[in-house]
Amino acid sequence: MGQGVAVKFRAGLAVAAISVALLPGCGSEKSEGSPLGQAVGAVAKSTIGMVTARSKGTVVAAPAPVTRADLEKFGLPILRARVAARGADAFVTMADTKGNVVTWATTDGSTFTLRDGVLIQTRGLGPDLMSAQAPSLADLQADGGTHRRIYYFLGEDDQPTRRTYDCTVFITGGETIEVFSRAHRVKRVTETCVRPQGAITNEFWIEGAAIRKSRQLASGGVGFIEFERVID
Amino acid sequence: MLNMLCRLLALLAFSTVLCGGPAVAEMTKSLNINGTTGLIDMPSGEAQDDAAFTFSTALVGPLTRATISFQFSERLSGSFRFSTFRDWDTLFPGESSKLNDRSFDIRYLLLKESAYLPSVTVGLIDFTGQGLLSSEYVAATKSFGDRVKVTAGLGWGRLGTDGSIGQPFGDRPALATSDFGKPSIDQWFRGDAAPFAGVEVKLTDRWTFKGEYSSDAYLLEDDERGIIERDSPFNFGFEYQKGQNTRYGIYSLYGTEVGFVFHLILDPKNRATGGVMGAAPVAVKARPPRSADPEAYDGDWVTQADAGPLLRRNLAKRLAVDGIIVENLAFTASTVQIRIRNTRIDAGAQAVGRTARALSHVMPASVEVFEIVPVVNGIGASKVSIRRSDLEQLEYAADNSTLLRDHVTITDAGPVPANAVGDDGLYPKFRWSLRPAFRMSEPLKGDLGLRLSASYDIRPGLVVAGSIYGRVVGNVDRSGDPSSSVLPHVRSDSARYAKFGDPALEQLTLAWFARPAPDFYSRVTVGYLERMHAGISGEVLWKPVDSRLAMGVELNYTKQRDTDGQLGFGEYDYDIVTGHVSAYYDFGNGYLGQLDVGKYLAGDIGATMSIDRVFVNGWRVGAFATVTDASAEDFGEGGFDKGIRFTVPLNWALGNQSTRNFGATLRPSTGDGGARLEVDGRLYDSIRDYHSDALDPEWGRVWR
Numbered sequence: 044m045g046q047g048v049a050v051k052f053r054a055g056l057a058v059a060a061i062s063v064a065l066l067p068g069c070g071s072e073k074s075e076g077s078p079l080g081q082a083v084g085a086v087a088k089s090t091i092g093m094v095t096a097r098s099k100g101t102v103v104a105a106p107a108p109v110t111r112a113d114l115e116k117f118g119l120p121i122l123r124a125r126v127a128a129r130g131a132d133a134f135v136t137m138a139d140t141k142g143n144v145v146t147w148a149t150t151d152g153s154t155f156t157l158r159d160g161v162l163i164q165t166r167g168l169g170p171d172l173m174s175a176q177a178p179s180l181a182d183l184q185a186d187g188g189t190h191r192r193i194y195y196f197l198g199e200d201d202q203p204t205r206r207t208y209d210c211t212v213f214i215t216g217g218e219t220i221e222v223f224s225r226a227h228r229v230k231r232v233t234e235t236c237v238r239p240q241g242a243i244t245n246e247f248w249i250e251g252a253a254i255r256k257s258r259q260l261a262s263g264g265v266g267f268i269e270f271e272r273v274i275d
Numbered sequence: 276m277l278n279m280l281c282r283l284l285a286l287l288a289f290s291t292v293l294c295g296g297p298a299v300a301e302m303t304k305s306l307n308i309n310g311t312t313g314l315i316d317m318p319s320g321e322a323q324d325d326a327a328f329t330f331s332t333a334l335v336g337p338l339t340r341a342t343i344s345f346q347f348s349e350r351l352s353g354s355f356r357f358s359t360f361r362d363w364d365t366l367f368p369g370e371s372s373k374l375n376d377r378s379f380d381i382r383y384l385l386l387k388e389s390a391y392l393p394s395v396t397v398g399l400i401d402f403t404g405q406g407l408l409s410s411e412y413v414a415a416t417k418s419f420g421d422r423v424k425v426t427a428g429l430g431w432g433r434l435g436t437d438g439s440i441g442q443p444f445g446d447r448p449a450l451a452t453s454d455f456g457k458p459s460i461d462q463w464f465r466g467d468a469a470p471f472a473g474v475e476v477k478l479t480d481r482w483t484f485k486g487e488y489s490s491d492a493y494l495l496e497d498d499e500r501g502i503i504e505r506d507s508p509f510n511f512g513f514e515y516q517k518g519q520n521t522r523y524g525i526y527s528l529y530g531t532e533v534g535f536v537f538h539l540i541l542d543p544k545n546r547a548t549g550g551v552m553g554a555a556p557v558a559v560k561a562r563p564p565r566s567a568d569p570e571a572y573d574g575d576w577v578t579q580a581d582a583g584p585l586l587r588r589n590l591a592k593r594l595a596v597d598g599i600i601v602e603n604l605a606f607t608a609s610t611v612q613i614r615i616r617n618t619r620i621d622a623g624a625q626a627v628g629r630t631a632r633a634l635s636h637v638m639p640a641s642v643e644v645f646e647i648v649p650v651v652n653g654i655g656a657s658k659v660s661i662r663r664s665d666l667e668q669l670e671y672a673a674d675n676s677t678l679l680r681d682h683v684t685i686t687d688a689g690p691v692p693a694n695a696v697g698d699d700g701l702y703p704k705f706r707w708s709l710r711p712a713f714r715m716s717e718p719l720k721g722d723l724g725l726r727l728s729a730s731y732d733i734r735p736g737l738v739v740a741g742s743i744y745g746r747v748v749g750n751v752d753r754s755g756d757p758s759s760s761v762l763p764h765v766r767s768d769s770a771r772y773a774k775f776g777d778p779a780l781e782q783l784t785l786a787w788f789a790r791p792a793p794d795f796y797s798r799v800t801v802g803y804l805e806r807m808h809a810g811i812s813g814e815v816l817w818k819p820v821d822s823r824l825a826m827g828v829e830l831n832y833t834k835q836r837d838t839d840g841q842l843g844f845g846e847y848d849y850d851i852v853t854g855h856v857s858a859y860y861d862f863g864n865g866y867l868g869q870l871d872v873g874k875y876l877a878g879d880i881g882a883t884m885s886i887d888r889v890f891v892n893g894w895r896v897g898a899f900a901t902v903t904d905a906s907a908e909d910f911g912e913g914g915f916d917k918g919i920r921f922t923v924p925l926n927w928a929l930g931n932q933s934t935r936n937f938g939a940t941l942r943p944s945t946g947d948g949g950a951r952l953e954v955d956g957r958l959y960d961s962i963r964d965y966h967s968d969a970l971d972p973e974w975g976r977v978w979r
Contacts, residue, residue, distance in 0.1 A: 069708065071708065138557075156671065169552055171551075174671070197551060197975055201546065201551060201891040202972075203674075
């Protein structure tokens, strides 16, 4: 069963059940979902209005009217995150930085935590990536290098699920990519990971010593997330 | 109103608007019109997937069957069915035109299908009722490729009434009226045995053809009552699978009838939303390294007069977004103990994690140990101690939940520290709500009404609470007829309570919860405890935080309330002392057992055995049976008290933060024997949520 199908079905069931839980009621205590809180600044609020979260279809709509100049005005680093299975596309800002680990947050309560640009955690997406043993940036720059990668998901049964892969890094020469209408000279890195039950491929576009763009697996339920570092 | 009714229907069926997706490649283990795994009317040799919870409604001419089935373990499943026979007076004018019957089935998968061997199941249908559907069977099913399944079986009882091959295990004695409701052991596998068979062919991903040869002669419906004409043993029809959760069927039955069936198939193990929804937490706040900023670690701040209220206020603000209320806060320069009330998050481990994150932001750097005490009904349920440096170091570590659990201790909550900065009006003492409430009494029966509830915390652990329920729509018995039970009518006058007390004061109580000693919990509740009884109820529970075993004692003195839902006791003049000794045991993997021995409301003495399967996400399905010294004759129809119960957390389907549930207890018949007082706030379930046997399975959510 494909990801899109899974999400679609679940959206359907959720819609059905919403009619149960949202039976009109009132009282002194609320039980609705909480807002994300204080982590996200004004920039996200103004740009993430364009996040499209649609339950049907897997085509990601581009946020139309925002230009690079609009984003640069905020003077903050901005990452673009696209979750195809969720039909979501968001410009996200930094909520927390600890050394080389940065947590980026949307205004609607999701976060992505990356270590030197390599995804190690997500929150608020449902079947989240709770933690990961992921390669370092140096590992990803060694052509032919191998490493072990372990994902720890929170499965749909609320249980931590571990997936262990053996991965190999391939670097395919230089190329020029365009990120939000700006060209970047990058080298393309492919991380191919296998386990007995199957294989996955994460892709990275590395500019100098930093990841400019990537497509990385978050979890079995969420699928791949595409990241672009739009504003440094 | 109409809108509400629509929503009620949505609640009943949970969904008929599911989006479709292609069916899975392997053939579905389909259900029959009796709501159990099988062909059309016949059972098959298969079992549903572990934990499958299904709700089936079938309509065949004058017959309606509504069934709830649960795959209790990989091999064992049980069903509860509510059947209606209409036109029951066809041959007997003057008799009631409708007969309702409730039945239990149980089945066990003896053999799983392998390359050469079929799956084999042995089952009992209606094994403890009045025997209208009673039958036993052994069935085998083998699949050929991924499109064809063939079933053959041998049936007794109803399933042995057409095409008998003899009586391999001797005569089947008639079921005496006095044995109605008891396991009909003397009948099992006795009398005529007859073979049945069928085939299932998957035509497309969604469409399936089924055909069967039935060994049920429908003697009751055809020969005795003339409500169905059975011309042929052959049934056939088509089923349509819509998504993973719904299946529809239409059949030609016995040459004369058209049958329809709808199945709702739910998987309690896995969240309908795919995962735990809800907003991300804030990141842990890292303290500066001690070498870089030694002054930050200075503990002098504890001497500041306003430190306590300030910290408490900041924590309350941070935790409010997750519905966590700070009951009180105690600290030294190196340790903080926070007592929290979790009102929204369904997993205790996640509430603990969120609290620890908030503490990392608010507490000065010198505080190294976080003691988090979840409070239930005003009393500490356990104490989770986390070292702040572990929290900081493990936040981004691989497998952080396992690593953190290795460093965390869960112990008895202990008393409230003497230096606690407590209750100063920062949390609401008065709570109220007005909500629609659905009360289900049988698979197709219930009523929907409005419940006004309110409570007031006099101090932590001392609560006044009350609720009023008024019915809006429903189809439960409101005849107002008194029951004919020879026992005191402690439960059986429900039709009177339903009719004369609407709206009714359900409860008005003063409850006192306390911790008399380590590992001991206590409760005293006084007032209008439930709809039918009022008085005083006391309970003591022994439950060490890391123990699978718990023991409890309960003692009650109650008077029976008037049916009008008001405050009086004039109608029944009945009072009684009841009480139980209870043992609770967590068998692991989500199976909980409970044994209660004592005296019940009608003065009968006996024991209740129950077993529940609980899922990490809060789903719960169980069964219970009570045997007392009240004779089967005195108990009336049903012989003894038994039933099933289930709880569905709304956030399983919705993903929002909520601890609200939908649940029901269903009994084949409600008699006066084996009836227990229903009192809110029984200790075991609420306390256990924060003990290690409940926290550990959900510990993966501590970082969520």
